[in-house]
Amino acid sequence: EAGVTQFPSHSVIEKGQTVTLRCDPISGHDNLYWYRRVMGKEIKFLLHFVKESKQDESGMPNNRFLAERTGGTYSTLKVQPAELEDSGVYFCASGGGREAFFGQGTRLTVV
Amino acid sequence: AQSVTQPDIHITVSEGASLELRCNYSYGATPYLFWYVQSPGQGLQLLLKYFSGDTLVQGIKGFEAEFKRSQSSFNLRKPSVHWSDAAEYFCAVGRTGSARQLTFGSGTQLTVLP
Numbered sequence: 001e002a003g004v005t006q007f008p009s010h011s012v013i014e015k016g017q018t019v020t021l022r023c024d025p026i027s028g029h030d031n032l033y034w035y036r037r038v039m040g041k042e043i044k045f046l047l048h049f050v051k052e053s054k055q056d057e058s059g060m061p062n063n064r065f066l067a068e069r070t071g072g073t074y075s076t077l078k079v080q081p082a083e084l085e086d087s088g089v090y091f092c093a094s095g096g097g098r099e100a101f102f103g104q105g106t107r108l109t110v111v
Numbered sequence: 112a113q114s115v116t117q118p119d120i121h122i123t124v125s126e127g128a129s130l131e132l133r134c135n136y137s138y139g140a141t142p143y144l145f146w147y148v149q150s151p152g153q154g155l156q157l158l159l160k161y162f163s164g165d166t167l168v169q170g171i172k173g174f175e176a177e178f179k180r181s182q183s184s185f186n187l188r189k190p191s192v193h194w195s196d197a198a199e200y201f202c203a204v205g206r207t208g209s210a211r212q213l214t215f216g217s218g219t220q221l222t223v224l225p
Contacts (some may be wrong), residue, residue, distance in 0.1 A: 035213075
């Protein structure tokens with residue numbers, strides 16, 4: 001069974017540009033989570049989808065971040081326009097039972 | 112609000128030595144507790160978890176952790192460290208009803224000396 005897959009693994013963009021991160025959860029998992037780790041800090045929750053609906057987006061830092069989950073399958077996280085402080089590793093996780101299964105993360109560098 | 116503290120940012124041990132990584136949490140109810148590991152270039156892998164019952168839990172790769180309610184701790188242990196254990200370790204707490212929505216500690220980087 002495939003795990004949680006994230007694309008791309010790395011992205012380097014200039015300040016002001018737009019970047020879209022993608023997450024493919026484990027098949028059949030209704031719950032999908034986005035987390036972020038900024039350099040040197042802890043991993044922080046961004047938002048939670050149940051199927052295609054946003055259950056909790058309390059961790060989204062500002063309105064430059066937009067998350068979607070098409071048809072309750074894969075999810076995208078768009079940052080527009082990107083700022084320097086958005087650099088970090090973005091993790092996606094999907095939930096089955098009481099556990100979260102994480103992807104390998106997308107390392108975003110804004111220069 | 113829940114929080115997790117990992118007081119050791121970086122730990123260095125020799126291969127074959129024992130290991131204990133500390134984790135303290137703050138949560139108003141019985142927490143769901145997790146340890147994850149991130150090896151270089153890899154994602155977060157679940158080592159072990161505690162939901163209820165026996166306070167000593169066994170995980171993968173020879174790791175174990177003990178839940179101590181009186182100390183609000185969930186320390187990770189391994190009796191003999193292997194070079195492949197070098198990685199970053201994260202303790203996390205999940206709130207009741209949403210075990211998968213996690214609050215993480217800041218991580219402990221483990222270096223293993225030959």
